[in-house]
Amino acid sequence: MKIGLQLASFTWPGGPRAIANRLAEIARTAEEAGFYSVWVMNHFLQIPPWGKPEEHPMLVNIDADPANLRRFGTEVIRRVA
Secondary structure (H helix, E strand, C coil): CCCEEEECCCCCCCCHHHHHHHHHHHHHHHHHCCCCEEEECCCCCCCCCCCCCCCCHHHHHHHHCCCCCCCEEECCCCCCC
């Protein structure tokens, strides 16, 4: 069985500038713990209480660069008209 870790919160200390480093740290820890993948929300506007509009996990993924975790993704993107 393959188990992934889903992260729904991006409101860690340090604000948006600290997200990439924190996310990379979590990804490394997840791999060490045996998780198969790490998933983050992809909403362009985060829904309360999980984050603020300026915190865009899809862009954070580009910078996170989880060192050894091979599978890092976002949940489904949904277009809102």
